[in-house]
Amino acid sequence: MKTLNLTRIPIFLLLIILWHGCQELEPVSITNExxxxxxxxxxxxxxxxxSLLAPSGVDSFGLVGSTGKYFARMIITGIRNDLPLRSDxxxxxxxxxxxxxxxxxxxGRTFAYPSFDIGSILLNGDTLIKQxxxxxISGKDSLLGYRYQLRKNYSYESGKIYRWQITGNGNIDSTxxxxxxxxxxxxxxxxxxxxxxGVPLNIKWQCxxxxxxIVVSRESGxxxxxxxxxxxxxxxxxxxxxxxxxKILDLLPTKQYRRFLFTFSSESKFSTNLNGYPDSVLVESxxxxxxxxxxxS
Amino acid sequence: xxxxxxxYHNTYAQHLSSARGIALxxxxxxxxxxxxxxxxxxxxxxLGNLEINVSNFTSTGNQSSGIGVFNSIGIGKKFLDNQAAxxxxxxxxxxxxxLSSSFSIFDTAGNKVTAKFDQKxxxxxxxxxxxxxxxxxxxxxxxxxxxxxxxxxxxxxxFDETNSIQSYTEEYTAQMWSxxxxxxxxxxxxxxxxxxxxxxxQFSEHELNQKFENYRLNLEKLLRFGFSYTGIDDFRIALDxxxxxxxxxxxxxxPDSWLQLRSGIYNSxxxxxxxxxxxxxxxxxxxxxxxAYLKFPHSENRTNTITGxxxxxxxxxxxxxxxxxxxxxxxxxxxxxxxxxxxxxRIEYVExxxxxxxxxxxxxxxxxxxxxxxxxxxxxxxxxxxxxxxEELMTVPTDxxxxxVSPNEVIEIPFFAVFNELISAVKKFSIFDGTVxxxxxxxxxxxxxxxxxxxxxxxNDWDGDPMSLRYFITPNDPEIIKFTRDALSIQKLFLDSSxxxxxxxxxxxxxxxxxxxxxLYVRDPMTSKDFVxxxxxxxSLHGGDCDDLTVSYASLLMSIGISVAxxxxxxxxxxDKAHIYLIFDSGVTPENGDMISxxxxxxxxxxxxxxxxTIWIPVETTFVSKGFDEAWVEGxxxxxxxxxxxxxxxxxxxxxxxLPSGI
Numbered sequence: 001m002k003t004l005n006l007t008r009i010p011i012f013l014l015l016i017i018l019w020h021g022c023q024e025l026e027p028v029s030i031t032n033e034x035x036x037x038x039x040x041x042x043x044x045x046x047x048x049x050x051s052l053l054a055p056s057g058v059d060s061f062g063l064v065g066s067t068g069k070y071f072a073r074m075i076i077t078g079i080r081n082d083l084p085l086r087s088d089x090x091x092x093x094x095x096x097x098x099x100x101x102x103x104x105x106x107x108g109r110t111f112a113y114p115s116f117d118i119g120s121i122l123l124n125g126d127t128l129i130k131q132x133x134x135x136x137i138s139g140k141d142s143l144l145g146y147r148y149q150l151r152k153n154y155s156y157e158s159g160k161i162y163r164w165q166i167t168g169n170g171n172i173d174s175t176x177x178x179x180x181x182x183x184x185x186x187x188x189x190x191x192x193x194x195x196x197x198g199v200p201l202n203i204k205w206q207c208x209x210x211x212x213x214i215v216v217s218r219e220s221g222x223x224x225x226x227x228x229x230x231x232x233x234x235x236x237x238x239x240x241x242x243x244x245x246x247k248i249l250d251l252l253p254t255k256q257y258r259r260f261l262f263t264f265s266s267e268s269k270f271s272t273n274l275n276g277y278p279d280s281v282l283v284e285s286x287x288x289x290x291x292x293x294x295x296x297s
Numbered sequence: 298x299x300x301x302x303x304x305y306h307n308t309y310a311q312h313l314s315s316a317r318g319i320a321l322x323x324x325x326x327x328x329x330x331x332x333x334x335x336x337x338x339x340x341x342x343x344l345g346n347l348e349i350n351v352s353n354f355t356s357t358g359n360q361s362s363g364i365g366v367f368n369s370i371g372i373g374k375k376f377l378d379n380q381a382a383x384x385x386x387x388x389x390x391x392x393x394x395x396l397s398s399s400f401s402i403f404d405t406a407g408n409k410v411t412a413k414f415d416q417k418x419x420x421x422x423x424x425x426x427x428x429x430x431x432x433x434x435x436x437x438x439x440x441x442x443x444x445x446x447x448x449x450x451x452x453x454x455x456f457d458e459t460n461s462i463q464s465y466t467e468e469y470t471a472q473m474w475s476x477x478x479x480x481x482x483x484x485x486x487x488x489x490x491x492x493x494x495x496x497x498x499q500f501s502e503h504e505l506n507q508k509f510e511n512y513r514l515n516l517e518k519l520l521r522f523g524f525s526y527t528g529i530d531d532f533r534i535a536l537d538x539x540x541x542x543x544x545x546x547x548x549x550x551x552p553d554s555w556l557q558l559r560s561g562i563y564n565s566x567x568x569x570x571x572x573x574x575x576x577x578x579x580x581x582x583x584x585x586x587x588x589a590y591l592k593f594p595h596s597e598n599r600t601n602t603i604t605g606x607x608x609x610x611x612x613x614x615x616x617x618x619x620x621x622x623x624x625x626x627x628x629x630x631x632x633x634x635x636x637x638x639x640x641x642x643r644i645e646y647v648e649x650x651x652x653x654x655x656x657x658x659x660x661x662x663x664x665x666x667x668x669x670x671x672x673x674x675x676x677x678x679x680x681x682x683x684x685x686x687x688e689e690l691m692t693v694p695t696d697x698x699x700x701x702v703s704p705n706e707v708i709e710i711p712f713f714a715v716f717n718e719l720i721s722a723v724k725k726f727s728i729f730d731g732t733v734x735x736x737x738x739x740x741x742x743x744x745x746x747x748x749x750x751x752x753x754x755x756x757n758d759w760d761g762d763p764m765s766l767r768y769f770i771t772p773n774d775p776e777i778i779k780f781t782r783d784a785l786s787i788q789k790l791f792l793d794s795s796x797x798x799x800x801x802x803x804x805x806x807x808x809x810x811x812x813x814x815x816x817l818y819v820r821d822p823m824t825s826k827d828f829v830x831x832x833x834x835x836x837s838l839h840g841g842d843c844d845d846l847t848v849s850y851a852s853l854l855m856s857i858g859i860s861v862a863x864x865x866x867x868x869x870x871x872x873d874k875a876h877i878y879l880i881f882d883s884g885v886t887p888e889n890g891d892m893i894s895x896x897x898x899x900x901x902x903x904x905x906x907x908x909x910x911t912i913w914i915p916v917e918t919t920f921v922s923k924g925f926d927e928a929w930v931e932g933x934x935x936x937x938x939x940x941x942x943x944x945x946x947x948x949x950x951x952x953x954x955x956l957p958s959g960i
Binding site for chain 1: 356365366395396397400415417452453456460461462508601621
């Protein structure tokens with residue numbers, strides 16, 4: 001005989017079970033084959049007019065040190081290029097001291113900073129060439145200030161002490177600053193040798209520095225010879241290799257640009273102060289390796 | 298014993314959908330409840346009539362903070378006595394993998410923004426459906442269908458208008474069905490076996506994007522078999538094994554009807570013990586609570602991290618019990634909404650042993666009114682009893698005693714009927730509905746019932762059996778008592794002056810003569826079997842046939858304490874001339890026989906109910922109009938010819954039926 005029996009059903013028991021069943025299990029983690037995670041830090045690079053890089057007059061070909069915002073920089077680099085029409089090594093030393101307190105503005109926006117004449121700058125006894133920086137303001141050429149450079153005839157060596165000597169001028173005192181150059185970086189292999197959709201880049205290099213920076217740049221639409229950095233990657237150099245995930249490569253505007261410059265750098269830097277100069281000065285020594293990759297399909 | 302942890306590449310086939318099954322480990326040969334959907338869909342045949350099942354668990358290993366994970370809720374129903382279906386929603390049957398992001402992101406201000414994952418892969422067994430069919434020989438077959446969804450969440454990145462990196466998720470899903478087949482059968486009363494084929498068929502509703510092909514859920518086919526033995530008092534022993542060489546062994550002890558204690562061992566390839574289960578079940582109808590604890594002895598080896606290669610090579614039979622399952626405490630509650638007990642007996646046929654004659658309805662309290670052919674349809678011996686009920690004529694059903702019936706045995710159980718006074722109101726031939734029930738002892742409900750027709754004769758109908766005539770004899774009828782008192786009071790002076798030794802004889806004679814003055818012999822008004830008037834009716838009608846007159850005269854004599862016996866004569870060569878008359882105990886001792894007659898052939902010497910020999914007077918009541926003397930002579934003559942000359946008593950065609958004094 002069948003009886004419908006609802007009076008003894010402990011509904012509260014059902015409610016208790018349902019009430020406390022609102023959690024979820026943690027997922028299972030999938031790691032890489034060696035249970036060893038890559039260390040990649042990615043940072044975008046701002047492209048506002050206030051960016052130090054655009055008005056600095058520094059040729060972004062051989063760009064270094066995009067992190068931080070320094071109004072004064074003293075940089076010695078050794079640059080290896082692997083480009084379609086150029087494969088060579090150059091050395092470059094440059095210095096600039098921007099005057100943050102007196103920017104050039106138009107329409108309420110800062111479009112350039114003037115730079116100081118700090119006298120003469122020598123690097124290991126070699127005098128850097130003082131060059132004028134010009135710009136056009138209200139239809140007239142105007143002097144922005146000076147930058148100091150030394151190229152080609154200057155040699156860069158890893159593990160070497162470079163001594164900067166500044167004679168000073170006006171309020172800025174003379175000083176001497178030394179920096180040791182880091183291990184040279186040389187990219188040994190990139191596979192595939194093009195940027196392909198959904199395919200990561202496997203890169204191997206030779207370098208003993210603890211970290212390697214990779215800056216990916218696109219061509220400037222205005223000046224074919226200059227490059228606009230897009231992404232900066234900081235990679236822990238534990239095994240001399242890295243896999244750049246396709247998800248990072250997907251950020252590159254491959255539909256608009258057909259090639260991108262990968263700049264690998266091994267850097268050594270610190271900041272210091274100069275008597276008479278209001279801001280910190282970045283002192284940097286870097287080994288760079290530039291490689292141009294085309295966009296494949 | 299050394300416990301060795303088994304590596305990830307084993308394929309596991311256990312299920313964690315039922316706390317009872319978890320504790321036992323081996324459940325496929327007798328899986329009941331909605332948990333059968335995973336263990337063996339044939340087990341759905343053991344469902345209650347309408348069951349709801351809710352399951353929850355808490356994991357001691359890899360669980361977010363909180364008390365429990367809602368595992369499943371299901372509902373199942375039995376219908377048409379041998380079919381059952383169930384459906385289950387199981388959000389807790391889930392296995393998630395996450396591929397961590399391989400890089401960190403810093404915004405332009407240098408603040409770290411870390412993505413939660415690079416890819417998240419979720420496997421869900423959202424729904425299950427099942428159906429089972431129970432054949433008459435105890436074989437149950439079932440089919441189960443499980444709906445799986447694979448969901449991939451892929452983290453992507455893009456630049457926003459401020460050139461900051463923003464993350465977003467792209468979702469990809471795939472759905473598939475997996476079909477199981479199962480069967481359960483009983484080898485004997487104590488043995489049952491089950492067979493399940495898991496993932497026999499798989500159908501994809503929607504495939505994953507090709508770039509995620511590696512994440513496709515790969516469910517392996519598996520054959521599982523199980524045995525269960527309940528021959529030891531209060532114990533059940535179960536063993537399961539499968540085609541991947543995994544075995545489980547479980548025991549269940551029922552010390553009391555409300556409590557069950559369980560344990561089980563999960564063995565992998567006969568080499569190692571993978572897990573052990575413990576549990577208990579509490580039964581308080583209609584609710585059943587099962588609790589189970591699943592313990593992995595080497596849980597320290599069960600990390601929640603695997604490499605990508607291992608992930609790609611892994612395969613599953615079910616996403617419940619995997620290499621990543623941690624120690625777990627499970628709770629299952631089952632509620633039987635529409636309570637029914639499994640039928641153990643069935644009525645195959647009912648036979649009514651003739652019609653019911655109202656006058657003799659009391660006889661059916663002792664004489665079977667019918668018999669029921671009852672079969673034990675269970676696998677155990679039962680104590681069965683039959684009840685009979687006619688709603689219009691009985692106050693309560695009349696039960697038989699209990700009969701022991703072996704499994705599959707068929708026996709005939711005679712049943713009886715105690716009618717109430719309403720049967721006396723049946724004036725003509727009528728047909729009533731009677732119901733025959735069969736119940737198994739200790740059960741509150743019946744197991745089966747059978748409708749039958751009960752033919753009830755009117756109160757004057759007589760089945761022709763002289764033994765039944767006694768039911769028409771009513772010495773306590775007030776009209777009969779009044780008649781005899783009136784008849785004797787007229788002759789009071791005569792009786793007071795008569796010899797006491799022959800007083801009963803004289804009274805009988807007086808009553809007969811008074812009786813004779815008022816009645817005539819007439820034939821039956823109808824001839825179905827026979828028609829017998831009650832004495833009061835004969836007196837009011839002033840006439841009747843030999844049965845009516847015999848019954849009436851017997852009632853008159855018995856109303857004044859004179860013993861009477863009926864003489865039933867059925868001539869062997871003329872059975873249609875069967876006849877009934879009576880003899881009465883005159884109370885005269887044989888040595889005083891001359892006081893009533895000088896002819897000893899006119900009377901019979903026999904023992905009365907006290908064991909004393911007395912003279913009995915035969916009377917042919919159809920000679921009622923001729924007076925006592927003539928009726929006596931006729932009766933004596935008939936008796937002498939039949940009993941003395943033809944030895945009718947010895948030959949069996951003359952019976953003397955003593956009427957008990959307690960009528």
